[in-house]
Amino acid sequence: MRVVISKRIFFYVSVFLFFTATLNPLLAEESMLFGAKGGVPIMDPFTLTNDSAIANNYTFETKRFIGGPFFQLNLPLHIGFEAGALYRRLHYESNPFLFDTLHASTNANVWEFPLMVRRALPVPYLHPYGGIGVSFAHVSGKTDFSNAVLQSRDPVELAKTWNTGGLVAGGIDIRHGRFHYQPEIRYTRWATQTFVSGNGLFNSNLSSIDFLVGVAFGK
Amino acid sequence: MKFTTTPFQKWVALVVFIGLSIEAPLRLTSAQVNAADRVTRAIEGRSTSVLRGHLHPLATAAADQGRVGPGFHLDRITMMFKPTGAQQASLATFLDQLHNPSSPEYQHWLTPEQFADRFGMGRADMDKIVGWLRAQGFVIEEVAPSRLWITFAGNARQVESAFQTEIHQYVVNGTSHYANAIEPAVPDALADVVLGLQSLHNFRVKPRFHSRKAKFTSSITGNHFLVPDDLATIYDIKQAYSTGIDGTGGSLAVMGQTDILLSDIQTFRSLSGLPANDPSVILVPGSDDPGINNDDLTEADLDLEWAGAVAPGAQIIYVNSNNGVFDSLLYAIDQNLAPIISISYGDCESNFTSSDLNILRTVTQQANAQGITVVAPAGDAGAADCDGTIGRQIARLGPTVDVPASLPYVTGIGGSTLYDVGNYWSSTNNGKNGSAISYIPEVVWNDTLIFGETGLAAGGGGRSSVFPKPSWQVGRGVPQDNARDVPDVSLAASMHVGYLICSAGNCVNGFRASDDSLMVIGGTSVGAPVFAGIVALLNQQLNSAQGNVNPGLYVIASTVPGTFHDIVNGANWLPCQSGSPGCSFGVIGYTASRGYDLATGLGSVDVFKLLTAWPSLLSPR
Numbered sequence: 001m002r003v004v005i006s007k008r009i010f011f012y013v014s015v016f017l018f019f020t021a022t023l024n025p026l027l028a029e030e031s032m033l034f035g036a037k038g039g040v041p042i043m044d045p046f047t048l049t050n051d052s053a054i055a056n057n058y059t060f061e062t063k064r065f066i067g068g069p070f071f072q073l074n075l076p077l078h079i080g081f082e083a084g085a086l087y088r089r090l091h092y093e094s095n096p097f098l099f100d101t102l103h104a105s106t107n108a109n110v111w112e113f114p115l116m117v118r119r120a121l122p123v124p125y126l127h128p129y130g131g132i133g134v135s136f137a138h139v140s141g142k143t144d145f146s147n148a149v150l151q152s153r154d155p156v157e158l159a160k161t162w163n164t165g166g167l168v169a170g171g172i173d174i175r176h177g178r179f180h181y182q183p184e185i186r187y188t189r190w191a192t193q194t195f196v197s198g199n200g201l202f203n204s205n206l207s208s209i210d211f212l213v214g215v216a217f218g219k
Numbered sequence: 220m221k222f223t224t225t226p227f228q229k230w231v232a233l234v235v236f237i238g239l240s241i242e243a244p245l246r247l248t249s250a251q252v253n254a255a256d257r258v259t260r261a262i263e264g265r266s267t268s269v270l271r272g273h274l275h276p277l278a279t280a281a282a283d284q285g286r287v288g289p290g291f292h293l294d295r296i297t298m299m300f301k302p303t304g305a306q307q308a309s310l311a312t313f314l315d316q317l318h319n320p321s322s323p324e325y326q327h328w329l330t331p332e333q334f335a336d337r338f339g340m341g342r343a344d345m346d347k348i349v350g351w352l353r354a355q356g357f358v359i360e361e362v363a364p365s366r367l368w369i370t371f372a373g374n375a376r377q378v379e380s381a382f383q384t385e386i387h388q389y390v391v392n393g394t395s396h397y398a399n400a401i402e403p404a405v406p407d408a409l410a411d412v413v414l415g416l417q418s419l420h421n422f423r424v425k426p427r428f429h430s431r432k433a434k435f436t437s438s439i440t441g442n443h444f445l446v447p448d449d450l451a452t453i454y455d456i457k458q459a460y461s462t463g464i465d466g467t468g469g470s471l472a473v474m475g476q477t478d479i480l481l482s483d484i485q486t487f488r489s490l491s492g493l494p495a496n497d498p499s500v501i502l503v504p505g506s507d508d509p510g511i512n513n514d515d516l517t518e519a520d521l522d523l524e525w526a527g528a529v530a531p532g533a534q535i536i537y538v539n540s541n542n543g544v545f546d547s548l549l550y551a552i553d554q555n556l557a558p559i560i561s562i563s564y565g566d567c568e569s570n571f572t573s574s575d576l577n578i579l580r581t582v583t584q585q586a587n588a589q590g591i592t593v594v595a596p597a598g599d600a601g602a603a604d605c606d607g608t609i610g611r612q613i614a615r616l617g618p619t620v621d622v623p624a625s626l627p628y629v630t631g632i633g634g635s636t637l638y639d640v641g642n643y644w645s646s647t648n649n650g651k652n653g654s655a656i657s658y659i660p661e662v663v664w665n666d667t668l669i670f671g672e673t674g675l676a677a678g679g680g681g682r683s684s685v686f687p688k689p690s691w692q693v694g695r696g697v698p699q700d701n702a703r704d705v706p707d708v709s710l711a712a713s714m715h716v717g718y719l720i721c722s723a724g725n726c727v728n729g730f731r732a733s734d735d736s737l738m739v740i741g742g743t744s745v746g747a748p749v750f751a752g753i754v755a756l757l758n759q760q761l762n763s764a765q766g767n768v769n770p771g772l773y774v775i776a777s778t779v780p781g782t783f784h785d786i787v788n789g790a791n792w793l794p795c796q797s798g799s800p801g802c803s804f805g806v807i808g809y810t811a812s813r814g815y816d817l818a819t820g821l822g823s824v825d826v827f828k829l830l831t832a833w834p835s836l837l838s839p840r
Contacts, residue, residue, distance in 0.1 A: 153804030
């Protein structure tokens with residue numbers, strides 16, 4: 001029997017074997033952390049534009065909590081890889097027709113999935129680090145109306161349910177036994193606005209800055 | 220080398236020259252006639268072709284009351300002819316050129332007779348068809364100067380015999396109608412030339428207005444209503460008046476299907492501080508006098524009063540027919556009565572037969588070719604136009620748009636609500652009963668959702684399922700849907716700040732009736748005559764007719780956006796039955812947004828800015 005292996009498969013297998021052989025000694029020194037991060041957003045999730053020609057009919061409040069699990073893979077040379085999930089809740093109110101006879105209240109849920117490569121500096125006790133990566137976000141929500149004629153519905157302002165962004169972060173890693181405490185500032189720049197109002201005055205903020213504290217357990 | 224000629228040769232040359240001189244023009248005329256000579260066989264009823272698309276959707280078996288008697292009279296039946304393929308292509312090109320400032324044909328409007336020579340039937344063909352109709356016993360009422368149609372009258376027996384159909388009686392929603400029960404047929408010789416037959420039924424289109432007899436006292440409750448002076452303030456018309464632009468020297472025609480009381484119009488103008496200027500009334504020749512129909516009277520009064528309110532100096536022509544408003548429309552176009560036509564009637568696309576739609580397309584093309592601007596309401600039931608027509612309170616029939624507004628050759632007017640929360644009204648009325656101080660921000664007209672009005676009351680809009688997207692309908696927000704989208708523009712239509720009118724003698728104490736009530740009107744029906752009045756100002760400003768103004772409106776919206784008040788808040792959502800077509804989260808409709816949207820089109824108009832912007836952008840270059 002003759003086995004035919006295509007050139008493409010042969011290439012991929014070769015690459016896989018090369019990196020496995022090269023990285024295997026490094027991975028032997030790996031350590032893993034598991035934990036949770038929580039914190040507060042420093043920037044508002046939405047922006048309101050002033051336009052003298054158009055009455056503003058939106059208000060929002062910034063929910064002061066974000067949080068979720070994460071894990072961190074520490075590699076040699078003070079390099080680490082972090083992945084996690086962050087949940088944040090959004091809320092805004094509007095009078096779609098300006099008149100206060102019809103009021104709309106919207107709650108939305110955002111799950112962000114950041115992936116970050118981090119590099120720690122060899123400073124004792126504080127172990128400062130910086131990181132860079134990408135984040136993916138999924139947004140869902142529901143609008144309730146004061147008028148019973150209108151059913152609850154997907155927010156009309158929700159233009160996209162998925163978003164991607166680039167992130168940078170910086171923080172310190174304070175270790176206490178197997179516990180790690182990691183206060184961090186994280187900036188994410190999103191590619192698109194997930195919320196866009198028809199009147200153009202109310203939009204999701206393309207930038208988000210969050211203060212997070214991670215608590216992790218591991219080697 | 221020298222040539223010599225004998226006397227005989229000279230005689231031969233002379234005879235040949237004379238012969239050619241006589242024959243050449245004959246040959247030319249013959250060529251023209253032959254080119255249009257499309258009825259090439261004898262018109263005989265032995266072999267016929269069925270004309271599809273003539274069964275009215277409401278003429279159902281369930282509503283059928285049986286055949287009418289043979290003597291039942293049918294008035295003003297219209298046989299419409301279709302241009303040849305070459306004529307249609309030529310007409311489409313010509314219409315583009317007419318509205319393209321770079322074209323040498325720009326605004327070279329045709330007379331109906333010129334239209335006939337380029338796009339109509341040949342004279343010989345018309346003679347043959349007239350002869351055949353007479354032979355069937357019909358009385359010829361009108362042969363259109365455009366040679367696009369012939370109107371005739373006869374009884375049911377003659378109609379049934381000539382067109383191999385049956386005329387039945389129907390009762391729909393308690394109202395009696397007649398209509399053909401089976402598709403009509405024409406002799407084979409006419410199969411390629413007849414576009415359709417109009418008025419084989421008398422299902423009439425509905426006026427697009429909402430009315431209320433307001434009992435409240437405005438000075439106590441703070442309610443506000445619009446009089447002409449208010450509208451002139453809100454839409455920046457007063458600046459035009461101050462430069463002498465008030466429609467003087469121009470004219471516009473209002474389509475109707477009822478008699479009117481001139482005293483209503485006179486009283487309205489007097490109360491509004493407008494100069495006396497009675498409309499001239501034309502009853503379509505051959506039509507019976509329709510008498511007064513109350514719903515139609517309200518529509519006619521508001522059209523005449525508010526068209527004249529915006530263009531107080533223009534001559535207003537009221538065209539009336541017992542055979543429905545589309546009969547008035549055909550007549551007004553073919554007689555070239557005025558450069559602007561306002562028709563505040565309509566129905567959803569699916570309630571028209573394909574024959575009726577073809578006819579309306581052809582005559583509105585003719586109107587544009589003659590320089591006539593046709594303005595119509597986009598409907599009062601949001602995206603659910605068919606449900607609105609039958610008075611449903613919850614939409615079930617899916618998204619549809621209103622005809623004639625959805626015709627690309629017509630400007631469709633949607634609706635807005637004046638958001639007058641703030642300092643927009645003076646505490647006292649001026650000498651013209653006006654109190655508006657400035658422009659008032661607008662949101663989408665939706666009295667159902669904003670004010671809890673029972674029934675479907677929101678600005679019409681959506682995608683045509685019949686007419687493709689015209690080349691000029693482009694710009695920010697215009698959907699890439701390959702469909703003619705409506706509305707084009709919007710104007711105030713809500714009953715929240717409704718329009719005052721005088722009708723059926725109600726204005727006995729100022730605008731008040733004897734019981735102190737006011738007659739307040741809303742709906743896109745008002746926007747149509749108001750916009751027609753605005754076009755009358757434009758015509759005066761430019762000293763010319765404009766034909767289809769839509770190409771210009773979309774250009775100006777892109778290049779001078781301040782000309783329009785972009786309406787960006789609200790939606791024409793209306794409640795719908797779950798699971799019905801287009802129903803999502805319990806509503807059907809579209810939201811407003813920046814730029815064009817299917818709820819309000821390009822927005823409302825700053826009239827003075829429109830008048831200022833138009834000449835610089837669209838004058839021939």
